[in-house]
Amino acid sequence: MTALALKDLCKAFGGLQVTRNVNLSVEPGERRLIIGPNGAGKTTLFNQITGDLKPSSGSIHVFGRDITRIASRQRAHIGIARTYQIITLFARDTLLRNVMLALLGLSPLRWNPFVDLERQEHLRERAKAALARVGLADIAERRLSETSYGERRRVEIAMALAQEPKLLLLDEPFAGLSADERRDVRGLLAGIPREVTIIMIEHDMDVALDLADRITLLHFGEVIVEGTRAEVVEDPRTREVYLGA
Amino acid sequence: MTLWLTLGVNSLALGGLLFLLSAGFSLIFGLMRIPNLMHGSFFMLGAYLGATFLAKGMNFWLAAFASAAAMVVIGGAIERLLLRRLAGQELAQVLLTLGLSFIVADLCLMIWTGDPIQPPTPPQLQGVLQAFGMFFPLYRVAVVGIAVAVAIALWVMIDRTRLGAMIRAGVDDAPIARVMGIRVSQLFTLIFCLGAGLAAFAGVMGAPYLSVYPGLDADMLPLALIVVILGGTGSLLGALVGSFIIGFLYNFGQAMFPDLAYVILFLPMLLVLVLRPQGLFGRVVP
Amino acid sequence: MTAALQRAAIVLALFVLATVPVWVANPYYVNIASQILFWAIFALALNVLIGYAGLVSLGHAGLFGMAGYTAGLLLAAGYGHWLAIPAALVATVATAAIFAVLSLRATGIGFLMITLALGQILWGIAYRWASLTNGDNGVNVGSRPAPFGFSLAGASSFYYATLVVFLLCLVSMLLFVRSPFGAALRGTRDQPRRMNTLGYNVWLCRFLAFLFSGVWTATAGLLFLYYNQFVSPQIVALQTSAEALLMVISGGTATLLGPIAGAAIVVVMKNVVSAYVERWNLVLGVIFVAIISFMPEGLVPGCVRLARTGYRAARGGRARPALSAPTEAGR
Numbered sequence: 086m087t088a089l090a091l092k093d094l095c096k097a098f099g100g101l102q103v104t105r106n107v108n109l110s111v112e113p114g115e116r117r118l119i120i121g122p123n124g125a126g127k128t129t130l131f132n133q134i135t136g137d138l139k140p141s142s143g144s145i146h147v148f149g150r151d152i153t154r155i156a157s158r159q160r161a162h163i164g165i166a167r168t169y170q171i172i173t174l175f176a177r178d179t180l181l182r183n184v185m186l187a188l189l190g191l192s193p194l195r196w197n198p199f200v201d202l203e204r205q206e207h208l209r210e211r212a213k214a215a216l217a218r219v220g221l222a223d224i225a226e227r228r229l230s231e232t233s234y235g236e237r238r239r240v241e242i243a244m245a246l247a248q249e250p251k252l253l254l255l256d257e258p259f260a261g262l263s264a265d266e267r268r269d270v271r272g273l274l275a276g277i278p279r280e281v282t283i284i285m286i287e288h289d290m291d292v293a294l295d296l297a298d299r300i301t302l303l304h305f306g307e308v309i310v311e312g313t314r315a316e317v318v319e320d321p322r323t324r325e326v327y328l329g330a
Numbered sequence: 331m332t333l334w335l336t337l338g339v340n341s342l343a344l345g346g347l348l349f350l351l352s353a354g355f356s357l358i359f360g361l362m363r364i365p366n367l368m369h370g371s372f373f374m375l376g377a378y379l380g381a382t383f384l385a386k387g388m389n390f391w392l393a394a395f396a397s398a399a400a401m402v403v404i405g406g407a408i409e410r411l412l413l414r415r416l417a418g419q420e421l422a423q424v425l426l427t428l429g430l431s432f433i434v435a436d437l438c439l440m441i442w443t444g445d446p447i448q449p450p451t452p453p454q455l456q457g458v459l460q461a462f463g464m465f466f467p468l469y470r471v472a473v474v475g476i477a478v479a480v481a482i483a484l485w486v487m488i489d490r491t492r493l494g495a496m497i498r499a500g501v502d503d504a505p506i507a508r509v510m511g512i513r514v515s516q517l518f519t520l521i522f523c524l525g526a527g528l529a530a531f532a533g534v535m536g537a538p539y540l541s542v543y544p545g546l547d548a549d550m551l552p553l554a555l556i557v558v559i560l561g562g563t564g565s566l567l568g569a570l571v572g573s574f575i576i577g578f579l580y581n582f583g584q585a586m587f588p589d590l591a592y593v594i595l596f597l598p599m600l601l602v603l604v605l606r607p608q609g610l611f612g613r614v615v616p
Numbered sequence: 617m618t619a620a621l622q623r624a625a626i627v628l629a630l631f632v633l634a635t636v637p638v639w640v641a642n643p644y645y646v647n648i649a650s651q652i653l654f655w656a657i658f659a660l661a662l663n664v665l666i667g668y669a670g671l672v673s674l675g676h677a678g679l680f681g682m683a684g685y686t687a688g689l690l691l692a693a694g695y696g697h698w699l700a701i702p703a704a705l706v707a708t709v710a711t712a713a714i715f716a717v718l719s720l721r722a723t724g725i726g727f728l729m730i731t732l733a734l735g736q737i738l739w740g741i742a743y744r745w746a747s748l749t750n751g752d753n754g755v756n757v758g759s760r761p762a763p764f765g766f767s768l769a770g771a772s773s774f775y776y777a778t779l780v781v782f783l784l785c786l787v788s789m790l791l792f793v794r795s796p797f798g799a800a801l802r803g804t805r806d807q808p809r810r811m812n813t814l815g816y817n818v819w820l821c822r823f824l825a826f827l828f829s830g831v832w833t834a835t836a837g838l839l840f841l842y843y844n845q846f847v848s849p850q851i852v853a854l855q856t857s858a859e860a861l862l863m864v865i866s867g868g869t870a871t872l873l874g875p876i877a878g879a880a881i882v883v884v885m886k887n888v889v890s891a892y893v894e895r896w897n898l899v900l901g902v903i904f905v906a907i908i909s910f911m912p913e914g915l916v917p918g919c920v921r922l923a924r925t926g927y928r929a930a931r932g933g934r935a936r937p938a939l940s941a942p943t944e945a946g947r
Contacts, residue, residue: 135813161815173810175803186803189796190814198797198828205796248814365729415909420725421672422908425865428674428858429904436898548854552736555729589747592740596733603721603730 086149088113088252088282089134094143096126096133096306103129104140105306111299113148113251114279118297119286122327126306127286128170131254134284135167136160147252161190166250168241170257174229180240181225184212187244215247216240219273235266242273246281253277255285259292267292302326335464337581343470343539345577346477350532351550352557352569353484354525360501360564361521364420367427368408369529370551371434376401376530377542378438381447390452394534398527405526409519417515431547439544446543473535480528481570488566497521501564553580556599633779643771647843650775652883653782654839659863659875660789661832666861667869668798669825670805672728674857675715675735679830681742681852683708683837688755688847689748697761705834711738712830716823723808735857743849754848757841768842778839785832789872792828801825855897862900866907868914881915 089111096104103126111117119127132138134145136157145153152160175183185208189195194205202208216222219239229237238258245253258274259267271292277283287293294300300317302310310320317323355369376397383393408430416422450456451469458465488494499507500517508514533542540546557576561568576595583591636649658680665671687704691697719730742749749755760768768774792798803811804818812818841847850856859882867878889899911918 137809137813158812158815158817161813167813169810173807175806175810177806182799186799186811187814189800190811190816192796194796195800195816196797196824198792198795200796201794202796202799203794244814363725365725412905412909419912421728422912424725424728425672425861426905426908429901429908432855432858432897432901432904434901436895436901440895440898552733555733559729559733589745592744593737596737596740599733600718603718 086113087111087146088115088148089284090144090146091130091134092144092146094130094133094145095141096129096138097141103306104133107143107303107306107308109301109308109311111282111284113282115282116296116298117282117284118293118300119284119303120288120290120293120300121303121309124305125303127303128256129306130303131167131256131284131286134254135165161248161250164249164251165254166245166248166252167254168238168245168256168258170260172234172237172241174237174241174244176230177228179226179228180216180221180232180236181209181212183229183240184215184244184247185209187247188212188215191248211247215243218246219243220269233266235262235269238262238266238270239273242270246277250281253281253283255283255287257286257288259287271296332464333585337585338578339466339470341578341581342574343473343577344580345574346474347532347536347539348553348557348573348577349477349570350480350535351529352554352561352573353481353566354521354528355554356558356561356563356565356569357497357521358525359558361497361504362413362420362423362518363504364423364427365555365558366522366525367424367551368431368434368547369525369554370547370549371431372401372405372526372529373533373536373550374542374547375404375434375438375533377533377537377546378442378447379530380534381449381537381542382442384449390534394531397534398531401530402523402527406519406523409522413522414515414518431551435544435547442542444544446541447537448541449537451538469538473539476535477573481566484566553595556595559599560602636779637772637775646771646775648883648887650771650778650839650843651887652880653775653778654836654843655860655863655883656876656879657782657785657832657839658836658860659867659879660785660872661829661836662860663864663869663875664789664792664825664829664832666864667874668793668801668805669822671723671822672861673719673731674728674854674861675719675731675733675738676829676833676860677852677854677856678735678738679708679712679715679833680837680840680856680860681738681847681849682711683834684841684847684851685742685749685755687838688757688841691757692755701761701838704838705831708834708837709827709830712826712833713823715830716826720819720822720826732854732857735852735854739849739852739854742852749849752849754846754850757845757847760842760845774843778843781835781839785835786872788832793872797821797824855900858904859900862904862907865912866903866915868917870913870917874914874917878915 087110089109091107091109094104094107094109095102107130119130121127129138133140136152136155136159140153143153144151147163147165150163152163155163175186178186185202185205188208188211189202192208194200194208213222213225216225219242221236221239221243224232224236229240232240238261242255242258245255255274258270262270274283274285274296285293285296294314297314299312300310300314301308302317302323304326309326310317310322312320351369351373355366358364358366358369379400380393380397383396384390388396412426412430413423416426455469455472457468459468459471460466486494488497496507496512497517499510499512500514504514533546553576557569557572560575561570561572575598579595579598580591583594587594637646640646640649658676662673662676665673683704686707687700690700690703715731715734718734719727722730743751745751760774762768763777766773766777768777800811800816801821804816804821808818811821837851840851863878863882864875865878866881867876868874885899885903886896890896893899907915913921
């Protein structure tokens with residue numbers, strides 16, 4: 086059973102075809118990198134997997150289950166977590182509160198209007214552990230607005246991991262980070278256990294390439310090349326896509 | 331039979347008035363993305379000013395234009411001095427217009443007191459028009475004619491002139507229009523003034539027919555709101571069609587179900603909101 | 617503010633509130649205190665949507681009036697308070713549910729316009745459907761309820777009843793603000809898309825918040841009805857929604873103290889101003905425009921901010937943190 090299977094996935098906005106017959110298969114525990122020039126439709130593909138966009142045709146299966154019609158808010162509950170290109174976290178809240186909100190999203194407690202959230206010790210402990218995993222435990226009580234961009238990126242990853250996803254989608258996790266910050270995040274990602282299948286979109290080849298088991302090259306919404314790092318790098322079509330036909 | 335005919339003519343006339351009121355509202359909403367909650371105030375203040383000019387002996391048409399001109403000035407001042415300070419904060423701008431509507435309502439009450447004023451129809455338009463073997467009140471017909479003339483003029487401006495092209499660009503995508511060099515904030519002022527002036531003109535047109543009284547603003551604003559939601563924001567055709575639909579609904583509703591007439595007006599609006607939020611002619615609401 | 621100091625402040629405030637009829641001799645002022653309390657309930661209810669859900673409603677007077685009219689009409693028809701009160705609450709919450717389903721199809725300005733229109737529909741019914749609602753003449757209510765035999769006819773006794781309800785509301789709000797649901801709602805205000813991705817049902821959160829707001833708006837409407845023993849279309853008008861909105865934004869939306877302070881400010885001003893000037897609408901409008909233009913975060917936070925900078929300047933740069941509302945929780 087594959088972790089993710091996209092079959093003949095198509096998406097069109099009016100006359101513009103942004104996803105063309107994409108067939109993709111990711112094995113459990115795999116680290117897949119999706120690359121392609123700007124406008125290739127990488128984020129649009131992610132949006133269809135998370136349910137933010139509805140595909141025009143085709144199907145999406147996650148661990149054997151057809152999720153094409155399932156609402157996006159349900160997908161977190163079946164084990165899909167995602168980070169965004171632009172960081173959209175809760176600026177006025179503390180790091181701890183940000184992670185607690187991520188944990189709460191999957192908990193029936195989120196409908197409870199009576200108990201005090203701050204007193205939910207089990208939630209706090211899990212949130213602290215999640216922050217510790219990304220090396221931010223000592224600033225857990227700091228407001229998000231008072232942290233650096235790199236720290237926020239790590240909080241986002243902490244939030245995604247806190248939900249114990251089976252499938253983790255990372256949309257340009259290294260964007261906007263300094264060299265040191267990239268090294269930190271790279272180490273973080275490398276340390277994620279193989280229970281979690283990771284699919285990553287990235288532009289920065291240097292850091293991403295060696296994290297990946299397999300690479301898929303997307304161009305104008307179509308899969309052009311797919312294979313191991315060596316295969317993709319040597320394929321003449323890769324050069325074509327990046328240097329122009 | 332004559333009852334239905336009279337209702338029909340009255341509906342057309344009301345529809346015409348509503349178009350004059352709603353066209354401005356629709357343009358302001360389309361371009362500036364705000365429902366101008368003082369649009370009813372412009373209508374009422376315009377009507378009061380017009381009535382005062384008429385009482386001083388001014389010619390009807392002169393009074394209408396003078397009132398519209400005054401409202402253009404007032405609208406311009408409000409846009410530049412108050413609304414512009416809140417550029418980008420649409421919600422705050424809407425609440426600002428709400429606050430201003432209260433101020434205008436009370437000022438009108440202070441200046442003109444609570445008694446309704448009903449100026450006479452202009453002498454040239456008193457009397458009836460005979461057509462198809464029936465009699466139509468001349469003034470009501472004239473109002474419809476004027477509304478159609480204004481609609482054509484607006485359409486020509488929006489569709490055929492460079493200014494209109496800029497307005498359409500602003501309605502489509504204001505930030506991109508700005509990047510392309512279009513002075514969007516100047517367009518904002520222009521459209522706000524135009525809307526205010528049209529509303530005032532409509533107020534004077536309507537005065538012999540609806541009279542002018544405290545609360546007129548609160549009566550007219552929801553109608554403009556309904557017309558624009560029904561017809562689609564930023565669409566002149568939508569404002570035209572919506573105005574006549576509401577004109578008919580209002581008059582026939584009043585005649586047949588007086589208790590529920592007000593509610594009946596809102597039903598098509600609710601239906602549209604539920605089934606087709608962009609209105610009959612608009613594009614998707616932002 | 618330390619926890620001990622906060623607790624002391626709360627005890628003091630409770631003591632002051634509980635003894636108002638004692639140190640305020642004149643029943644006129646006791647009545648004003650009652651008004652402040654039930655308008656504060658209305659403002660708190662509205663702030664659930666505005667401050668915590670991030671949805672500005674201009675139609676809440678519709679819900680307020682729904683409660684007043686449902687109870688008023690039942691009482692005028694001869695039914696007892698034991699029926700009128702629950703009926704009003706149920707009817708208003710049902711109306712709130714309808715409002716929510718229709719208005720939550722949009723957010724921001726779309727939401728505002730739909731709630732405005734819905735409020736206007738209810739006003740139209742109150743004003744024009746005279747055979748049902750008695751139109752402009754309004755509905756008179758003969759008596760106030762007498763819970764457990766205590767008469768609420770006098771100013772002091774009505775004040776105490778209102779105070780009890782107000783404190784219940786305050787506790788309810790405190791629980792809500794600190795609860796996981798309250799945190800989820802604020803999350804949907806700040807980052808709805810992110811909340812969706814995290815697994816929350818954003819629409820349902822907002823819907824339930826609307827119902828919660830409806831319950832307390834209905835309660836405020838009932839208190840209003842019993843206070844005046846009269847209800848008229850005036851109370852369902854846009855102006856009432858605007859006044860409630862003014863209370864919320866003048867006090868500030870970020871805390872529980874804000875709407876309460878805002879209600880106090882508006883009620884006192886309305887009563888004081890009405891004594892000198894006939895034109896309350898004009899003053900309301902001017903204050904509205906001023907606050908939105910110059911102090912959008914609210915009068916109370918704005919003044920706190922100014923006081924803080926002034927205090928800091930006076931002390932030569934080393935200031936202690938300013939007093940924060942004791943009920944600001946969970947951020």
